[in-house]
Amino acid sequence: MPCSPDPSPHDVAVELKLAVGQLVRRLRAQIGSGELTLSQLSAMARLESHGPMTTADLARAEAVKPQSMGAVLASLEPAGLVERRPHPTDGRQILFALTPLGVKERHRRSAAQQQWMETALSRLSRKELHTLAAATPLIKRLSGG
Amino acid sequence: MPCSPDPSPHDVAVELKLAVGQLVRRLRAQIGSGELTLSQLSAMARLESHGPMTTADLARAEAVKPQSMGAVLASLEPAGLVERRPHPTDGRQILFALTPLGVKERHRRSAAQQQWMETALSRLSRKELHTLAAATPLIKRLSGG
DNA sequence: TATTGTTATACTCTATAACTATA
DNA sequence: TATAGTTATAGAGTATAACAATA
Secondary structure (H helix, E strand, C coil): CCCCCCCCHHHHHHHHHHHHHHHHHHHHHHCCCCCCCHHHHHHHHHHHHHCCEEHHHHHHHHCCCHHHHHHHHHHHCCCCCEEEEECCCCCCCEEEEECHHHHHHHHHCCHHHHHHHHHHHHCCCHHHHHHHHHHHHHHHHHCCC | CCCCCCCCHHHHHHHHHHHHHHHHHHHHHHCCCCCCCHHHHHHHHHHHHHCCEEHHHHHHHHCCCHHHHHHHHHHHCCCCCEEEEECCCCCCCEEEEECHHHHHHHHHCCHHHHHHHHHHHCCCCHHHHHHHHHHHHHHHHHCCC
């Protein structure tokens, strides 16, 4: 097997940036009526894996300002997908938690995106799918996750 | 070396979707005043590599509607980064081209993002950087590019 | 009639700034 | 005084719908 030269961090940065922007646009175009957006799904996924969190902590984790995260949570709360709970010791803080309905709807309301993505992945070879599976946690680590 | 089991397309789809959303938010948070956004950079990069394109073709390539691409181009034109040229045979169509100024400014006006991304990449091992370099064209292929 | 582009309007996601309540 | 959250406002990026010009 030939030994490929080390990739340049500069080139990887430029190309990866464009590639993820492109994929996000393509995913957004698949969102059907009544489905959840990427920002909503991301906040819900984090609440499910991490447990109840405050607006400020969620905002830090998602790399947005607390006011921006407040808007995302405000779009999920009336639908019953997340709920607020008082903080046990600090009256200023509010803990947001994914509801049982939220757990269920998170999957149901992202079916179109999910199906599109799985179809696109099915066109890759086994080896290529392995490469993407290995790259995914690295992309998360770049983002500080 | 142990042979890792085949990754599930379903799980890769879910995780990759969240990972790229996260990276896009993190990148957006690095954009300084006067710098170009991801959408602007993506359109400019495509015009540079592909040559002059119509609004409709650019929109298709970027997976947005023609009206949306029109807005992006309208943000670049007054700054002199792109220019319009008449289509040689079809009076309805307008070709947009990256200007020499656009070529130069594309790099200068994304320095903060670029530096953040290169710093983040520098924390990876050689092997991990190779994995990301190999994954980048696959991500582009998922998006149809 | 079909296609390209533009204009008008609206929604999501994000930001900054100013405010309220609690520590 | 400092911190958590909310409200008000704005800008970018997207969408749909209606329109004008050209093929």
